[in-house]
Amino acid sequence: MLDAAGGRTPSTHPALRHCVELLRLHLASPSLAAAKQLHARALRAGVPPSHPLLAKHLLFHLASLRAPPLRYAVAVLTRILPDPDPFSLNTVLRIAASSPRPRACARLLSLRDGERIHAEAAKNGFATLVFVKNSLVHLYGACGLFESAHRVFDEIPVRERNLVSWNSMLNGFAANGRPNEVLTVFRAMMDVDFAPDGFTMVSVLTACAEIGALALGRRVHMYLAKVGLVGNSHVGNALIDLYAKCGSVDDARKVFEEMGTGRTVVSWTSLIVGLAVNGFGKEALELFGVMEREKLVPTEITMVGVLYACSHCGLVDDGFMYFDRMKEEYGITPRIEHLGCMVDLLGRAGKVEKAYDYIVTMPLEPNTVVWRTLLGACAMHKTRRHSGDYVLLSNLYAAVGRWADVHVLRKTMVKDGVRKNPGHSLVELRNSVYEFVMGDRSHPESEQIYRMLAQIAERLRREGYIPRTSNVLADIEEEEKETALNYHSERLAIAFALLKSLPSTPIRIVKNLRVCGDCHTAIKLISKIYDREIIVRDCNRFHHFKGGSCSCKDYW
DNA sequence: TAACTTCGAT
Numbered sequence: 001m002l003d004a005a006g007g008r009t010p011s012t013h014p015a016l017r018h019c020v021e022l023l024r025l026h027l028a029s030p031s032l033a034a035a036k037q038l039h040a041r042a043l044r045a046g047v048p049p050s051h052p053l054l055a056k057h058l059l060f061h062l063a064s065l066r067a068p069p070l071r072y073a074v075a076v077l078t079r080i081l082p083d084p085d086p087f088s089l090n091t092v093l094r095i096a097a098s099s100p101r102p103r104a105c106a107r108l109l110s111l112r113d114g115e116r117i118h119a120e121a122a123k124n125g126f127a128t129l130v131f132v133k134n135s136l137v138h139l140y141g142a143c144g145l146f147e148s149a150h151r152v153f154d155e156i157p158v159r160e161r162n163l164v165s166w167n168s169m170l171n172g173f174a175a176n177g178r179p180n181e182v183l184t185v186f187r188a189m190m191d192v193d194f195a196p197d198g199f200t201m202v203s204v205l206t207a208c209a210e211i212g213a214l215a216l217g218r219r220v221h222m223y224l225a226k227v228g229l230v231g232n233s234h235v236g237n238a239l240i241d242l243y244a245k246c247g248s249v250d251d252a253r254k255v256f257e258e259m260g261t262g263r264t265v266v267s268w269t270s271l272i273v274g275l276a277v278n279g280f281g282k283e284a285l286e287l288f289g290v291m292e293r294e295k296l297v298p299t300e301i302t303m304v305g306v307l308y309a310c311s312h313c314g315l316v317d318d319g320f321m322y323f324d325r326m327k328e329e330y331g332i333t334p335r336i337e338h339l340g341c342m343v344d345l346l347g348r349a350g351k352v353e354k355a356y357d358y359i360v361t362m363p364l365e366p367n368t369v370v371w372r373t374l375l376g377a378c379a380m381h382k383t384r385r386h387s388g389d390y391v392l393l394s395n396l397y398a399a400v401g402r403w404a405d406v407h408v409l410r411k412t413m414v415k416d417g418v419r420k421n422p423g424h425s426l427v428e429l430r431n432s433v434y435e436f437v438m439g440d441r442s443h444p445e446s447e448q449i450y451r452m453l454a455q456i457a458e459r460l461r462r463e464g465y466i467p468r469t470s471n472v473l474a475d476i477e478e479e480e481k482e483t484a485l486n487y488h489s490e491r492l493a494i495a496f497a498l499l500k501s502l503p504s505t506p507i508r509i510v511k512n513l514r515v516c517g518d519c520h521t522a523i524k525l526i527s528k529i530y531d532r533e534i535i536v537r538d539c540n541r542f543h544h545f546k547g548g549s550c551s552c553k554d555y556w
Numbered sequence: 557t558a559a560c561t562t563c564g565a566t
Contacts, residue, residue: 027557060557090558097559131558138559164559171560202561237562244563269563304564311565340565372566514566539566 015045016054023057030064036072052088055080059091068095070105086129093135102142130156134164141172146181163197170203179207183216198232205238211426212510212537213433214246233262237270244274247508247535247542265296273305278542279551281313300332307341311348319345334363340370347377423513425489427497436492443496452495453487456526463525467518488519490536498530506533514538524548 019042026034039058047054055076062068062076070092077084077092096105133156140149153161153169166189173181186204189196196204201224208217221239224230230239236259243252256263256271268291275284288306291298298306303326310319323342326332339362346355355374359366424437436443443449490509497507515523515538527534528548536543544551 024557064557087558094559134559141560167560174561198562199560206562232561234561239562241563264562266563271563273563299563301563308565335565337565342565344565369566374566376566 013045013047013051015042016047016051018042019047020053020057023061027061027064030061032062032065032069032072035061039076050079052080052083052085056085056088056091059088059095063091063095068099070095070099070108074108086132090132090135093132093139097135097139097142102139103144106139106143106145130160130162130165134162134168137165138168138172141168142175144172144176146172146176146178158192161194163194163200166194167197167199167203170200174203174206177210179210182207195227196229198229198235201229201232201235202238205235205242209238209242209245211433212246212508213428214243214248214508215428215431216433217242217246219431230258231262233259233264233267236262237264237266240267240270240274244270244278245537247278247537247544249275249278249280265291265299265302268296269299269302269305272302273308276305276309276312279312279544281309281315284309285313285315285318298326298330298332300335300338303330303332304337304341307338307345311341311345314349316345316349316351336364336367336370339364339366340373343370343373344377347374348380350377350381352377352381423489423511425493425512426510427493428508429497429500434493434496436489436496438489438492439487440489440492445496445499448499449492449495452499453491456491456495456498456529459529460522460525463529465522465525467522488516490515490519491522494523494526494534498532503532506535509534509536511536511538515543520550524550 019038022038023035026038035058039054042054043049058076059073062073073092073095077088080088092109096102096109099105133152136152137149140146140152149169149172153165156165166185169185170182170189173179173185182203186196186200186207189200201220204220205217208214208220217239221230224235224239229235236255239255240252243249243255252271252274256267259267268287272284272287272291275281275287284305288298288302288309291302303322306322306326307319310316310322319342323334323338326338327334332338339358342362343355343358346352346358352374355377359370359374424435426433426435428434434443440446441450490511493509494507497509501507515536520543523534523536523543523545525548526532527545531547534543534545536545541552
């Protein structure tokens with residue numbers, strides 16, 4: 001191919017050679033400004049804008065930036081369409097997938113409707129190259145476009161599928177709350193004897209943690225030891241998180257100890273957060289102290305864990321002390337999560353007015369979570385005006401025109417009201433996880449389960465248990481109320497576990513919504529009556545029920 | 557020079 005002007009081949013155009021050389025040199029410390037400058041200079045010197053070599057090197061440079069500019073990358077790519085080389089195509093897909101908002105990037109690439117880039121890739125035959133397909137799987141997965149991800153994955157001939165193909169699939173599901181799909185794909189991977197690596201196993205462990213599959217997690221742990229992947233620090237961290245999310249703090253600690261020098265700040269953070277959410281706030285803070293003595297620098301997530309621990313232990317002054325130290329010693333600018341912790345800290349301690357003042361004067365715009373934290377504090381300390389608080393807050397949002405928040409709040413009310421949008425509970429028995437939704441009769445042994453439930457209700461009554469029912473349920477008929485409460489998904493799951501599991505083992509429940517006040521009281525009693533340890537993980541905390549009491553002391 | 561990880565306030 002000859003360049004019309006100079007008769008040289010494009011790749012030897014001196015300005016281009018120079019540009020490519022400099023782009024390469026700058027890779028050690030990539031800079032957007034430098035790249036743009038070099039690009040402009042090359043174009044001025046007469047390098048054709050659609051020159052594939054220019055695009056290729058420019059894109060690679062952009063991809064190595066900390067926050068790659070997708071728009072610019074797409075503009076560069078567009079210049080060389082419809083004949084992009086696979087490398088350039090792949091680089092742009094990579095940039096899109098790693099961006100904080102992959103969905104928006106996919107739209108920019110017309111991936112969702114029209115699927116332009118995808119079609120372009122297919123047209124040129126490049127999509128048959130496995131690494132382009134892997135990037136597509138990754139991008140679709142990151143966007144939550146699972147059908148598309150699956151389709152591309154299925155298009156890759158089985159022999160050509162590599163570890164990246166499998167991991168991109170698994171990661172897409174794991175990062176987007178689809179734990180069951182992760183386990184399904186992992187099984188398929190095992191079926192064809194594909195050897196997993198650390199990336200694979202992090203996705204698998206994340207999935208186990210999400211559904212609270214402790215027994216499965218233990219088996220995975222043993223497998224990891226067998227294949228020698230326990231030394232991988234990412235895997236170790238995922239294990240700490242898994243055990244903590246399954247309520248097994250001792251196991252989390254053990255993994256942490258065994259990691260030895262392989263520990264990173266993420267390991268410390270995972271255990272600190274794990275201790276805090278399990279109700280071991282003091283231990284979490286002690287661990288943070290040890291971490292500081294070891295001269296490790298906490299991240300903003302570490303500080304979320306520390307502040308969380310303070311608020312759940314009622315350590316108001318310590319909370320403020322850590323908050324100040326976070327800013328001054330570690331130079332971390334508070335994010336909305338940290339401010340949310342501070343509101344929770346004040347609110348839980350009964351300083352509701354102060355919490356409100358804090359919200360209106362804080363440097364960031366409060367979001368729904370912050371308001372809801374305040375609402376939680378109101379509910380905690382003025383329980384009688386509970387449903388009134390919803391209305392009050394709803395009006396407050398409406399008054400300032402925050403209709404989205406009004407909508408979220410209404411949804412919360414419906415959710416708490418349990419009439420629509422039922423909560424579900426997961427319970428693990430040996431190697432399987434069973435799911436129950438309120439009033440569910442789809443389980444093959446549901447007759448037996450409901451008989452058990454009736455027995456439990458009877459014994460609860462004899463213990464003097466009277467459901468209070470929350471005000472949100474006020475518009476439900478008396479009889480329906482009783483049904484709603486007795487058939488809450490966690491109760492079905494507990495009845496099932498009482499029937500089926502070994503009496504010596506704790507019952508572990510994972511619930512998507514919060515345990516309601518009545519169920520909390522009921523489960524306390526059940527733990528006493530049936531002399532069973534019951535561990536419930538709900539949307540934001542753990543409840544360890546034993547002998548009629550619960551580890552969470554602070555809100556019921 | 558072609559990929560992807562783990563921890564987060566209600």
